Amino acid sequence: MIPTWAQLVYLACAIGFVLALKGLAGPRTARAGNLVGAAAAVIAVVVPFGYLDLDHVPLILAAIALGSLGGVLGARRVQMTQMPQMVALFNGVGGGAAALVALLELEHMGASTAEFDLAATAFTVVVGSVSFAGSVVTFAKLQDLMTSRPIVFGGLPVAFGVALLATIGLAVWVVAEPGVPTGVGLAVLGLLIGVLLVLPVGGADVPIVISLLNAFTGLTVAAGGYVLGNVVLLVAGTLVGAAGTFLTLLMARAMGRSVPNILFGALRGGSTLGAGSASDRPVRSAGPEDVAILLGYAERVIVVPGYGLAVAQAQHTLREIVDVLGERGTRVDYAIHPVAGRMPGHMNVLLAEAQVPYDQLVEMDDINGEFPHTDVVLVVGANDVVNPAARTDPAAPIYGMPILAADQARQVVFLKRSMRPGFAGIDNELLFDPKTTMLFGDAKESLAKLLAALKGL
The missing domain is CATH 3.40.50.1220 (TPP-binding domain)
Structure with missing residues (x-):
């Protein structure tokens, strides 16, 4: 049971996240909004140490220190042109972390657990895995570790459809008979769907997919917050999910296309990438x-x-x-x-x-x-x-x-x-x-x- 003082602090942190998002809406208030959000996140991380009887505290602190060091070094050293890659990578880590937490929760769930809680856990495992795998592929495309052109093979639609149906079936099984091995299988299918989802996307559309995967991660965190009974995760995840969804739709509108067309257009033979240019027409140049x-x-x-x-x-x-x-x-x-x-x-x-x-x-x-x-x-x-x-x-x-x-x-x-x-x-x-x-x-x-x-x- 979370004590009253901790719940009040969590509520204050949630309000801080809302104010941070509001501040980020304008250039003059963006820096302050970012600082408010960061401070709220730090406080939310520290609070559990005050009321929980935690095991392995040294390992937890080491993990926090390692993650903080990686985040600071990454943010300071990344070039402006590499910012989308960093966003994709950090977003993927968030989705993967939520999926791992949900898998750990499955270990303590049984037949007596409420079906809605089990469904939320299965959702977190699947969508978190999709976000992680998809974000890794988008990172590789933007970082030129793989071609930015759409990757399409003959059986891709069938493979995607089979993986999706298998995921739904396994998720139902997790709800009926919860267990870690079944959850791991669900996570593997989620990883496969994430890869198959992003492979057909051309380089010009990768930023839109990053925004969509960001929304996925937000929904994953919100579902994880419900499972854990943590209001901060619930509010923060909902904010990220809603903001990511709106941003995805706005970016797609700016491109003059729909989100389904961006994700699956290459499967119909379309693409945001043309065949390139072999033009040798003259142009007028000057000094x-x-x-x-x-x-x-x-x-x-x-x-x-x-x-x-x-x-x-x-x-x-x-x-x-x-x-x-x-x-x-x-x-x-x-x-x-x-x-x-x-x-x-x-x-x-x-x-x-x-x-x-x-x-x-x-x-x-x-x-x-x-x-x-x-x-x-x-x-x-x-x-x-x-x-x-x-x-x-x-x-x-x-x-x-x-x-x-x-x-x-x-x-x-x-x-x-x-x-x-x-x-x-x-x-x-x-x-x-x-x-x-x-x-x-x-x-x-x-x-x-x-x-x-x-x-x-």
């Missing part, structure tokens, strides 16, 4: 000095940041360029696409790191009407989010995805390393438009040369 002149005499400029900017870590130089243009009287804004980079908010965080004023970051729906009145659009490391094929080519894998209307501006400048396509694996016709100028090279080096040329005007 930093020519682009500086184009920008220097523009009255209205819109910057479109993308994943390439994050890879090059060129956000600070880009901000300096925008500052120089602003001093010359040019109106400059950053156009932020909902799925620019590899996860929602990626560009916002990247530019905030460079001290870019938040009022210069304009969301897609608010800035698209400005492009026809814009002198120059400077695209830095983005591709698919400005590809007109999303509007004009029904055969394109990104058709229907809302894009930034950069093609409607008077002039477009693309900073790219090469003519290689983006995540979607298809040509961007905007690159071959007569009004488009290419500035080839590493974004950081190109922007540094461009900044020097602007200052010399």
